[in-house]
Amino acid sequence: MLTWQLWITLLFILWFYFLWTRRRFYLLTLKIPGPLGYPILGMAHKLYRRENVLREFGIYLEKHGTTIFSWLGPIPFVIVSDPQVIQDIFTSPHCVNKGLIYKAVDDGAGLGLFSLPDPRWSVHRKLLNPAFGHKVLLSFLPVFNNETRFLLKQMDTLVGEGEKDIIPLLQFLTLSIATQTTMGSDVKLDENLNNSKLMEDYQCLLETMTDMCFSPWLINKTVRQVFGKDEHYSVAKTEIREFIRKIIEKKMARDSEIGTQSQDKNIFLNLAVDLMRRGTFTWENVEDESNLIVFGAFETTANTVAYTLILLSMFPQYQEKAFEEIVALFPESGDLDVTYADTQEMVYLDLILNESMRVMPPVPVVSRQTSQDLLLTNGIVVPKGVQIAIDIFHLHRSKKIWGEDAEIFNPEHFLPHYFQEKHPYAYIPFTKGIRNCIGWKYALISIKVTLAKLIRNYRFSTSFKFEDLVFIEDITIKLKKVPQLEVHRRL
Numbered sequence: 253m254l255t256w257q258l259w260i261t262l263l264f265i266l267w268f269y270f271l272w273t274r275r276r277f278y279l280l281t282l283k284i285p286g287p288l289g290y291p292i293l294g295m296a297h298k299l300y301r302r303e304n305v306l307r308e309f310g311i312y313l314e315k316h317g318t319t320i321f322s323w324l325g326p327i328p329f330v331i332v333s334d335p336q337v338i339q340d341i342f343t344s345p346h347c348v349n350k351g352l353i354y355k356a357v358d359d360g361a362g363l364g365l366f367s368l369p370d371p372r373w374s375v376h377r378k379l380l381n382p383a384f385g386h387k388v389l390l391s392f393l394p395v396f397n398n399e400t401r402f403l404l405k406q407m408d409t410l411v412g413e414g415e416k417d418i419i420p421l422l423q424f425l426t427l428s429i430a431t432q433t434t435m436g437s438d439v440k441l442d443e444n445l446n447n448s449k450l451m452e453d454y455q456c457l458l459e460t461m462t463d464m465c466f467s468p469w470l471i472n473k474t475v476r477q478v479f480g481k482d483e484h485y486s487v488a489k490t491e492i493r494e495f496i497r498k499i500i501e502k503k504m505a506r507d508s509e510i511g512t513q514s515q516d517k518n519i520f521l522n523l524a525v526d527l528m529r530r531g532t533f534t535w536e537n538v539e540d541e542s543n544l545i546v547f548g549a550f551e552t553t554a555n556t557v558a559y560t561l562i563l564l565s566m567f568p569q570y571q572e573k574a575f576e577e578i579v580a581l582f583p584e585s586g587d588l589d590v591t592y593a594d595t596q597e598m599v600y601l602d603l604i605l606n607e608s609m610r611v612m613p614p615v616p617v618v619s620r621q622t623s624q625d626l627l628l629t630n631g632i633v634v635p636k637g638v639q640i641a642i643d644i645f646h647l648h649r650s651k652k653i654w655g656e657d658a659e660i661f662n663p664e665h666f667l668p669h670y671f672q673e674k675h676p677y678a679y680i681p682f683t684k685g686i687r688n689c690i691g692w693k694y695a696l697i698s699i700k701v702t703l704a705k706l707i708r709n710y711r712f713s714t715s716f717k718f719e720d721l722v723f724i725e726d727i728t729i730k731l732k733k734v735p736q737l738e739v740h741r742r743l
């Protein structure tokens with residue numbers, strides 16, 4: 253019988269053997285600066301609360317440089333905020349796979365485009381790309397216009413009512429647009445749907461998924477139950493699944509009634525169901541991809557419209573300039589029909605939208621992992637198996653790139669003579685490279701239509717100060733306190 257001393261010696265030998273076999277990995281990571289944190293924990297004690305993530309990342313980047321290494325428990329990770337290094341990562345075939353933290357997305361929203369590993373991801377992406385072609389996007393303009401018409405009616409009820417939170421109205425608008433354009437179904441017509449409950453479900457899912465990203469042990473259901481984080485999450489997940497499943501089933505029933513010939517085959521759901529009929533997709537693929545596309549589309553666009561209006565309320569001089577541009581295109585107030593050509597004329601609105609997504613990037617941090625050692629332009633080698641956090645938030649606020657007023661909202665940051673000299677990866681709200689956002693053009697058109705109609709018909713104001721905004725990482729960016737806006741009618 254071995255004594256405990258022998259057991260401990262054996263464990264030490266095994267541990268040294270493990271470290272020895274990974275010596276190359278450790279030698280490479282030791283060359284990358286960064287906070288190592290405590291043994292076993294690494295920096296987990298600082299990052300487990302999502303409220304702290306962006307602030308902590310900022311502190312490390314400030315102290316150690318723009319490419320830094322650390323540990324989250326046993327997980328090695330690198331944080332980057334340098335445009336050239338980000339280009340190296342986004343264009344490398346060894347960094348196509350999303351980071352481990354996206355397991356949280358698989359759990360909450362399903363395994364689809366967002367987190368599928370390569371080569372399955374590239375197959376799905378190729379098959380689904382036609383749903384975001386230019387012609388298909390142009391065919392969505394009537395939906396963008398009609399739905400915003402409905403929003404204007406709701407906005408009218410807020411005129412003269414003091415400061416209000418407008419985010420719920422915008423979320424319902426973008427959910428309605430997303431389900432019509434991608435799934436061919438108008439959720440407004442479903443009288444059984446409890447909108448505010450569904451929105452609460454989506455928020456709960458997002459918050460719990462973000463918690464799981466930075467506290468990976470929460471991916472385990474039993475652990476979630478112990479920490480009291482499972483009950484609402486499981487109900488929310490089931491209800492959202494049910495909502496998406498019903499839309500797909502209704503579409504299939506409609507198809508068998510009227511036949512599939514008359515439909516636009518490039519609408520996302522038609523494409524996915526057709527792939528299932530041909531045996532390329534399973535039912536689960538259709539459900540997962542549908543769930544993710546609606547998720548990806550509505551939350552990001554609602555926040556972008558809302559945050560842009562919040563920023564314009566804080567900086568009325570830019571709101572007036574946008575109004576002047578739009579009123580020149582649409583002298584009459586009321587329900588305007590915005591065409592694609594109109595959106596191309598709104599150049600000042602472009603500056604505003606870009607600046608809004610610069611200071612408040614809707615997705616503040618994204619992650620990849622290395623499938624091979626990766627040599628970066630700055631000479632650092634990131635070994636295989638490291639998680640990479642691309643910190644878009646701090647990239648977009650770097651004084652080195654954007655000047656001393658990097659933290660201030662100023663649309664002139666995007667004037668051509670100033671912006672042209674920037675690194676092509678200095679501004680990446682939709683990321684870039686091999687695995688960028690599939691819906692970026694869709695998003696820009698739909699957001700511009702909504703903003704143009706709102707800015708033409710209303711002036712927005714707030715007593716909340718820009719300096720008092722506190723940002724929180726929540727997969728999509730959130731505010732600790734959401735500024736309320738007052739809505740004034742324009743003639």
Ligand code: HEM
Pocket residue numbers: 350365366367377434544545548549550552553556614615618619681682683687688689690691692694695
């Ligand atoms: C302002 C609006 C939007 C922003 C800022 C945004 C941002 C992003 C970002 C940063 C990513 C990369 C995530 C990563 O690398 O982990 C992404 C991916 C994605 N987005 Fe968007 N997005 C927006 C709107 C949309 C819309 C409207 C759709 C669909 C209609 C959409 C669907 C997707 C999908 C499916 C992916 C995964 C792509 C892949 O990995 O192949 N997004 N988005």
